[in-house]
Amino acid sequence: xxxxxxxxxxxxxxxxxxxxxxxxxxxxxxxxxxxxxxxxxxxxxxxxxxxxxxxxxxxxxxxxxxxxxxxxxxxxxxxxxxxxxxxxxxxxxxxxxxxxxxxxxxxxxxxxxxxxxxxxxxxxxxxxxxxxxxxxxxxxxxxxxxxxxxxxxxxxxxxxxxxxxxxxxxxx
Numbered sequence: 001x002x003x004x005x006x007x008x009x010x011x012x013x014x015x016x017x018x019x020x021x022x023x024x025x026x027x028x029x030x031x032x033x034x035x036x037x038x039x040x041x042x043x044x045x046x047x048x049x050x051x052x053x054x055x056x057x058x059x060x061x062x063x064x065x066x067x068x069x070x071x072x073x074x075x076x077x078x079x080x081x082x083x084x085x086x087x088x089x090x091x092x093x094x095x096x097x098x099x100x101x102x103x104x105x106x107x108x109x110x111x112x113x114x115x116x117x118x119x120x121x122x123x124x125x126x127x128x129x130x131x132x133x134x135x136x137x138x139x140x141x142x143x144x145x146x147x148x149x150x151x152x153x154x155x156x157x158x159x160x161x162x163x164x165x166x167x168x169x170x171x172x
Contacts, residue, residue: 024061
């Protein structure tokens with residue numbers, strides 16, 4: 001279920017002596033007492049809704065509030081449908097990766113990036129491999145070079161503990 005982020009005060013919830021009234025079809029009806037404005041809304045079997053509380057006098061509109069809330073929820077739902085959440089895919093490798101494995105991982109990386117996902121390539125050092133971190137950096141740079149036609153580097157190779165990683169995203 002979707003809700004409007006902020007409920008608007010209606011009918012008896014409005015705390016003002018006088019209000020600037022806007023009719024149900026958008027025409028300005030002038031400044032009226034709150035009682036008269038509520039009476040006009042009830043006459044049309046609609047609600048009096050406070051739309052601009054911070055002006056003097058506050059602005060109220062005659063409308064079907066239930067229908068208004070429904071429309072807002074519908075718009076919000078549509079906006080959510082249209083937005084694409086970029087996923088972060090991860091590929092894990094080691095510094096002494098074989099050529100065939102490299103090609104296979106690069107092919108998968110290319111597929112992830114073309115799908116619009118971000119890609120994190122994590123290189124894990126085992127044992128004493130961490131002493132020769134230049135080797136790992138070379139492997140990551142080889143990945144960057146391999147995918148340079150479709151991807152741009154978001155984060156350069158960075159060593160954190162026993163892992164080194166880079167972030168790649170699709171070129172704009």
